[in-house]
Amino acid sequence: MAGMTMAGMGSGMDLESIIKTFVTAEKAPKEARLNNKEISITTELSGVGTLRAALADFQNITNKLGNTDTFYQSKTNIQYQGRSVDSSAVRQAGESNAILPITIETKGVVPKGSFDVKVTKLAQxxxxxxxxxxxxxxxxxxxxxxxxxxxxxxxxxxxxxxxxxxxxxxxxxxxxxxxxxxxxxxxxxxxxxxxxxxxxxxxxxxxxxxxxxxxxxxxxxxxxxAASDAIIAIDGNIITQESNTFTHAVSGVTITANSLTANNDVVNFSTATDHAAVSDLVHEFIDGYNRLISTINTLTDPETGSLKFDSTARSVKQQMQSITGGVVNGASSKLNTLYAAGISLEEGGVLAINPFGSHGSQSGAQRLDHAVNNALDDLGKLFSGNNGVAAQINAVLDNSLNNKGTITQRQSLLNTNLRSLEDDRDKLDRHISSYEDTLRKKYTAMDNTVSRYNATGDYIRNVLG
Incomplete structure (x- = not known):
């Protein structure tokens, strides 16, 4: 320390080394405990953050699955001058149909149909x-x-x-x-x-x-x-609108006029129930669920998991497995479990669609295909009903993720403990400083005593010659 007299200068003894040894012996184990505690807290905090992110990602999927409209989608196909644009291609590849004379959007299930549209005037x-x-x-x-x-x-x-x-x-x-x-x-x-x-x-x-x-x-x-109206003809029926968007020309269909149809050409669009979109969403649910379970398994691994001593993640997993393996009250008796929809709970807690049947029964893939194509209402109740799989899972996720949820409270507690560690380090620094001061006073007094004894001895030896 600056301005401090080195201990042992009077006696010639290496008291600084002795003081340093005692200080290190006093500080090292206490500091090591604080360091280990900090590593434990930050590791667990990181694990809880990973769990929160995984739960939030899965909730994005279950929110879609919990919306009844998700199970009642339509697909459209637009054909014009040899070009064909399917709504699924637009959705999956990001392809735009705005370069065609019309754009089609649907809400819910639109009855199967085919319509010829001619755009004769755009609203301006x-x-x-x-x-x-x-x-x-x-x-x-x-x-x-x-x-x-x-x-x-x-x-x-x-x-x-x-x-x-x-x-x-x-x-x-x-x-x-x-x-x-x-x-x-x-x-x-x-x-x-x-x-x-x-x-x-x-x-x-x-x-x-x-x-x-x-x-x-x-x-x-x-x-x-002057300002003008838009005019289109659907199967020869003239429809006038002050904007280029026609919301009631065909039930459940919104038609947007982008440009005039050439010469005597017409744009044909057809509608049908989009079974593939529902199947894709079910597969998205399975993949998202399995990613979440995989994350939880990694976090709670008894050897390497950052949450191996935390019960929160295990509790979420147990609740998820109870929901996915249980019966949904209020759903159709023919389709009130995920298994009936072709989704099995496999070893390790993951979900799968088994491609093979056993003892003459249908495979999981066949059961899902039947539900999607022939029992869409029942499949919707299974997932998006008031007590459906999505609603039950969202209740678990909300209980974990909301402001008063278990994950939020756990993160808050860990952050509080982390801040408390800083106080503990300050206390340790003050204790070590006080301890070192005490040692210095003790050894300085001893050094002075030895120094006086040495001086007296030197004096006696000089007197006696």
Missing amino acids: GARLESDFMPDRTVKLGQGIMYFDAGKDSFEVDVNVADTLQDIQKKINEAPNNYGIGANIINSDLGAKMVYTSDKTGVANDLTVFTSDSSLAMISSKMVGK
Whole structure:
């Protein structure tokens, strides 16, 4: 320590080594215990974090599985000029069908059908242009400008000092602007104001007028293209809509017009129940469940697991196995277990679809195929009913993951223990410092005594000659 006298200088004894040995002997085991405790806490905290992430990932799957609509999906196919786009291809490969004249979206199960669509007109917003003015710095006058489109309106207050560019900014930044864009075109002939409206449909045509005639050039005297409706024909039936989205033309189907159909061509779209999407979701559930069980098995391994002494993960696993191996009350008596749907609980607690039957019975794959294609309602009740597999699992996951859940509380306790370790280290440092001071005082006193004895001895030897 700076400014401290080295012990043993008076007696010539190596008291510093003695003090250091005692201090090390006092500090080392206590520090080792704190280090081991910190390693244990951080290891467990990491394990709990891994468990939380695994549970949250699986809950993303069970949330989808718990939604009844998930089991009632439709698939569509669009054909146009030799090109065919299937909804499953769009979903799986990210392919876009927006480049086709129409886009199709479905909700729930749509009855099987086939329809020919012709897009004859797209809905557009109004576009108005003024006459040419000298440039964008021209000042026109003052007054209030009114912008009306259907049921929407807003106004802009123009001052006498405002330039054309100032007016443009005021229009675009008006707080109640419902979708009118003001732009200035600069050409060899001068500057002109252009208004474009996001509001489509004949009923939403744009009207601009002013309280003062000095602003007429950029309001009532502007000319251009009026707003228009979208028009399509489905199997020859004409349908008009103020936007390009048709939500009620075919039950359960939303049709969006993207572009006009060429010449006399039509777009054909067909609908059917998407059994494959349901099968994919069931397989996603099995894969997600098995990943979770694998994570729990790793975390609770009696030799290497970071949560080998923690009961939380084991409790979650036991509850999961009880649910997946149990009977779902309220489901169809023919399909009230995962096994009836072709899903077996295998050794190690994982789920599997057995490809082989035994003693003449159907294989797991055959049972699942039958449920998906012939008993969709019953399969939906098994998974997404009020007491379905997904609801039961989500209850377990919520109990672990919510703000007062077991995982959250465990993480909070471990973090508290980790912070407490810092206090323990501070206490140890203070104890060791005090212990070292005590040793130094003790050995300094001894050093001084020995030094005096040595001085007395030297004096006597000198006197006696």
